[in-house]
Amino acid sequence: MKSIVHADKVLQGVTVIIEDLKSHPKCPHGPTLLFSRENQRKFYACAACRDRKLCSFFLWQDELNKLSQSKLEVWEKERKKFLKGINHKKRFIMLNKIKALLPNKRTFCQTCSMFTLEHENKHVEHSLLSNITDYQLEHPSEIMPALENAKKEAQYLFSKESVQFIVNTFLELKYKHVICIGTPRIHEYIQSNVKTLSSILLDIDDRFHNFFGPLDFCWYNSFNNHFFFEEAKQVFEDFLKGTNNKDTVLITDPPFGGRIEPLAQTFSAISAQYGKNKLPMFWIFPYFMEPQILNSFSDFQMLDYKVLYDNHSLFQNGPKGRKQGSPVRIFTNISPSLIKLPNDLYKFCQDCNKWVSNENKHCKVCQDCTSKNGQTYAHCNKCRRCVKPNWQHCFKCNRCAQQDHKCGNILFSGVCLNCNKKGHKKLQCPLLNNTKKRKSKFKQAANKKLKH
Ligand SMILES: C[S@@+](CC[C@H](N)C(=O)[O-])C[C@H]1O[C@@H](n2cnc3c(N)ncnc32)[C@H](O)[C@@H]1O
Ligand SMILES: [Zn+2]
Numbered sequence: 001m002k003s004i005v006h007a008d009k010v011l012q013g014v015t016v017i018i019e020d021l022k023s024h025p026k027c028p029h030g031p032t033l034l035f036s037r038e039n040q041r042k043f044y045a046c047a048a049c050r051d052r053k054l055c056s057f058f059l060w061q062d063e064l065n066k067l068s069q070s071k072l073e074v075w076e077k078e079r080k081k082f083l084k085g086i087n088h089k090k091r092f093i094m095l096n097k098i099k100a101l102l103p104n105k106r107t108f109c110q111t112c113s114m115f116t117l118e119h120e121n122k123h124v125e126h127s128l129l130s131n132i133t134d135y136q137l138e139h140p141s142e143i144m145p146a147l148e149n150a151k152k153e154a155q156y157l158f159s160k161e162s163v164q165f166i167v168n169t170f171l172e173l174k175y176k177h178v179i180c181i182g183t184p185r186i187h188e189y190i191q192s193n194v195k196t197l198s199s200i201l202l203d204i205d206d207r208f209h210n211f212f213g214p215l216d217f218c219w220y221n222s223f224n225n226h227f228f229f230e231e232a233k234q235v236f237e238d239f240l241k242g243t244n245n246k247d248t249v250l251i252t253d254p255p256f257g258g259r260i261e262p263l264a265q266t267f268s269a270i271s272a273q274y275g276k277n278k279l280p281m282f283w284i285f286p287y288f289m290e291p292q293i294l295n296s297f298s299d300f301q302m303l304d305y306k307v308l309y310d311n312h313s314l315f316q317n318g319p320k321g322r323k324q325g326s327p328v329r330i331f332t333n334i335s336p337s338l339i340k341l342p343n344d345l346y347k348f349c350q351d352c353n354k355w356v357s358n359e360n361k362h363c364k365v366c367q368d369c370t371s372k373n374g375q376t377y378a379h380c381n382k383c384r385r386c387v388k389p390n391w392q393h394c395f396k397c398n399r400c401a402q403q404d405h406k407c408g409n410i411l412f413s414g415v416c417l418n419c420n421k422k423g424h425k426k427l428q429c430p431l432l433n434n435t436k437k438r439k440s441k442f443k444q445a446a447n448k449k450l451k452h
């Protein structure tokens with residue numbers, strides 16, 4: 001069984017510094033990100049690959065100005081090599097040739113990640129996919145093997161049920177344009193089934209060049225808002241212009257091991273590029289990342305809807321998945337009251353004015369449907385909040401905890417959402433001045449008021 005990567009476990013102690021990336025050196029995946037580890041020199045590393053084996057770029061920040069011309073040239077060559085061999089227009093012409101053939105004459109080489117014509121014999125020893133139906137041509141994510149590397153693409157694909165739920169929600173909300181960032185299944189579904197929606201896919205998986213034309217797919221890195229080709233950048237700009245700053249939604253399902261702050265920087269930049277009107281966003285992520293998401297986007301709220309996947313057993317409901325169902329949720333900046341959830345597994349809570357899971361119980365004290373993880377939480381008067389059902393109040397620790405916990409050992413294990421250091425929460429952060437802390441407390445209170 002695959003494990004769920006808790007991003008803060010992987011990244012503990014390393015902070016990403018959010019700033020303009022223009023001055024940053026570039027690896028083949030675009031501008032690098034600047035990281036700092038406690039008491040150490042800052043360094044630049046790849047924005048897309050969370051493993052040096054996948055992209056070896058590394059540079060101490062204080063060595064940036066000392067770089068030799070030859071080193072710069074080596075990197076430039078690497079970048080060019082990375083883009084070589086991909087010509088989107090040519091791939092599109094090939095796609096159209098393939099479409100014109102009968103399914104039994106269509107072949108896709110998985111080794112080279114491209115379509116082939118019969119007379120090409122350089123692929124004889126390669127892994128070939130043949131007999132490709134029209135449906136499969138329009139749904140490449142169903143025929144290409146998913147790239148499951150948790151340190152890069154982490155390609156986990158929505159179940160049909162979840163795709164339909166999401167797209168139907170967009171239709172009910174009367175959207176007309178959909179920006180799909182790392183959500184190929186949403187894009188495929190819209191392109192082949194929903195004539196009233198236009199969509200564009202931005203994804204780092206270059207295999208999509210074979211299946212979508214230059215106006216429908218941009219090869220893209222969401223962690224640094226980088227378009228691998230200038231033409232694609234222009235295509236996206238035109239797509240945004242074409243929306244007239246109206247009726248558009250952004251949907252993204254980034255790798256769960258990735259950093260939230262640079263993604264948030266990217267989505268804010270796209271939102272600003274979109275125009276004055278707010279850009280509705282749907283960000284798919286596990287429920288336990290809620291604090292981190294809210295730290296970047298304080299106006300986001302988490303929906304109870306459990307997002308289901310085809311190729312991840314933990315992200316499924318029913319016998320194969322966890323008892324509480326998938327831990328993956330939708331975070332959005334539009335009001336949850338507008339989003340109706342399927343009434344077999346969800347119900348409407350009058351007090352909260354939103355749809356919640358059947359097992360979620362409204363707590364009169366907290367004035368909220370308090371479950372996060374899909375279990376029914378119980379209120380603890382001493383902690384003054386609802387807690388997981390299997391927790392008990394421990395008088396030694398002065399808080400609720402699992403029955404078998406070691407007293408005194410339940411330190412706050414996460415990182416501060418302000419400075420990213422371990423051992424304290426944002427509200428206790430020594431780097432946050434008091435006005436800010438007060439403001440953030442005020443915001444929490446205001447948010448609570450707004451909800452009821
Ligand atoms: C968790 S999967 C989401 C797929 C989605 N559930 C679907 O079914 O459409 C992550 C997606 O983001 C893409 N991706 C991964 N890293 C990316 C990056 N740095 N920039 C843009 N896309 C990325 C992957 O190729 C993959 O399509
Ligand atoms: Zn890289």
Ligand SMILES: [Zn+2]
Pocket residue numbers: 109110111112113122123126
């Ligand atoms: Zn081949």
Ligand SMILES: [Zn+2]
Pocket residue numbers: 349350351352353361362363367368369
């Ligand atoms: Zn409620």
Ligand SMILES: [Zn+2]
Pocket residue numbers: 363364365366367370378379380384385386
């Ligand atoms: Zn409660």
Ligand SMILES: [Zn+2]
Pocket residue numbers: 380381382383384392393394399400
């Ligand atoms: Zn308690």
Ligand SMILES: [Zn+2]
Pocket residue numbers: 394395396397398401405406407408
């Ligand atoms: Zn205890």
